[in-house]
Amino acid sequence: MNPELQGRVFAPTAPYLVGREKIREFSRAVFATSPLNHDPEAAIAAGYADIVAPPTFPIVIQEATLAQLLAEPDAGIDFTRVVHGDQRFSYTRAIVAGDELTATLAVTGIKSLGGHSMVTSESTIVDRAGDHVVTAISTLVVRGDE
Amino acid sequence: MIAEIGEVVAEKTYTLTRDSLVRYAGASGDFNPIHYRDDVAQSVGLPGVLAHGMLTMGFAVQPVVEWIGDSGKILDYQVRFTRPVVVDPADGAVVTVVAKVGALTDAEIRIDLTVTFADQTVLGKAQARVSLA
Numbered sequence: 563m564n565p566e567l568q569g570r571v572f573a574p575t576a577p578y579l580v581g582r583e584k585i586r587e588f589s590r591a592v593f594a595t596s597p598l599n600h601d602p603e604a605a606i607a608a609g610y611a612d613i614v615a616p617p618t619f620p621i622v623i624q625e626a627t628l629a630q631l632l633a634e635p636d637a638g639i640d641f642t643r644v645v646h647g648d649q650r651f652s653y654t655r656a657i658v659a660g661d662e663l664t665a666t667l668a669v670t671g672i673k674s675l676g677g678h679s680m681v682t683s684e685s686t687i688v689d690r691a692g693d694h695v696v697t698a699i700s701t702l703v704v705r706g707d708e
Numbered sequence: 709m710i711a712e713i714g715e716v717v718a719e720k721t722y723t724l725t726r727d728s729l730v731r732y733a734g735a736s737g738d739f740n741p742i743h744y745r746d747d748v749a750q751s752v753g754l755p756g757v758l759a760h761g762m763l764t765m766g767f768a769v770q771p772v773v774e775w776i777g778d779s780g781k782i783l784d785y786q787v788r789f790t791r792p793v794v795v796d797p798a799d800g801a802v803v804t805v806v807a808k809v810g811a812l813t814d815a816e817i818r819i820d821l822t823v824t825f826a827d828q829t830v831l832g833k834a835q836a837r838v839s840l841a
Contacts, residue, residue: 584735591735592766593722596773598780608778617773617785617836618766622736642752646761648833650786656779699786 563679563704564638565672572634572667575626577690582659584622585615592616605658612659620651620687624698627667627685639681639704647680647701654694662690665698677706711809711817718771718807724759724793725800732763746797759793759801764830768805768823772836775807781839783816788832793825801825816840 582602589599594616597604605613632641657663664687671682685698711717729743738760741748746756765787773779795801803825810820821834 588735591728591732592763593770594766594773595770596777596779598778608780610780614779616766617769617779617782618762621762625737646789648786648788649762649765650784652784653782656782 563672563674563681564636567634567637567669567681568672570634570669572627572630574664574666575623575630577662577664578623578626580615580657580659580661580663582613585613585619585657585659588619588622589616592618602659610656610658615657615659617651617653617656619657620696620698621649623663623665623687624685624700627665628683628700628702631667631669631681631683639702643705645703645705647703649701650699651696652699653696655696657695661695663687663695670699671701679704679706711812713809713812715809716806717809717819718775719805720771721802721804722767723800723802724763724795726757726795726797728800729757729759729763729795732760732766736760736762738762754792754794756794756796759795759803761787761789764789764793764803764823765834767803768821768831768834769836771805771807772819772821772838776838781841782836783839784837785835787821787834789830790832791825791828791830793830803830810835814840 598614665685667685682701687695749757806822807819811818817838819836823831
């Protein structure tokens with residue numbers, strides 16, 4: 563992997579419009595049964611503008627940024643050798659239906675360990691007003707030649 | 709939501725089937741074939757089709773969400789992927805989540821998750837910080 567990736571910041575992704583049915587579909591897939599994830603009236607009663615996405619939903623928006631990273635011509639990352647090492651979400655607020663979100667990835671760490679390389683990136687996700695919603699942090703492990 | 713350190717606040721068992729993986733692939737957009745094709749999984753040295761790590765991360769926090777009643781109170785959620793969850797085509801995979809209070813202040817509570825498949829933990833440092841405000 564190219565050590566010069568350290569510190570690189572990518573272009574913001576195209577805006578992602580969060581749909582109500584997408585939240586319901588994602589909720590069913592992760593066994594999220596809370597009325598806040600499915601029922602607009604329950605979500606509004608709890609103070610939200612619309613139904614609430616489950617905590618790991620930001621991966622859907624982050625994914626576009628990781629695709630940018632893997633496709634970077636000089637990155638030297640063979641995606642067939644990539645394993646997800648760890649994942650973190652730091653929230654300012656929950657994502658709700660109707661949000662229009664963009665994500666900007668920055669490479670925050672590159673290291674090698676026993677023939678493997680690890681790349682840590684932070685994807686900062688903001689809403690239409692530019693206000694912070696959540697930061698998604700991933701470490702991808704690129705396995706070395708066996 | 710009164711709790712003390714070490715207290716188990718939620719415990720739940722999830723049965724994943726191949727259908728669960730197809731459903732998660734569609735919902736998340738992660739169509740890596742190691743999550744639905746045994747031949748591809750085996751060609752890269754895996755015993756068979758695996759659950760998406762992000763699927764395990766996704767449901768592992770749900771017992772916490774059910775306990776607090778509002779996922780908007782979660783400040784931070786992190787996991788390390790330490791072992792794969794192999795999903796048998798006929799029997800699926802049974803994954804157990806135990807959520808315990810790891811730390812507590814006036815402002816927030818840290819829930820530590822123990823996520824187990826076939827008697828081994830599959831996530832490391834799985835923690836959710838929840839606001840008490």
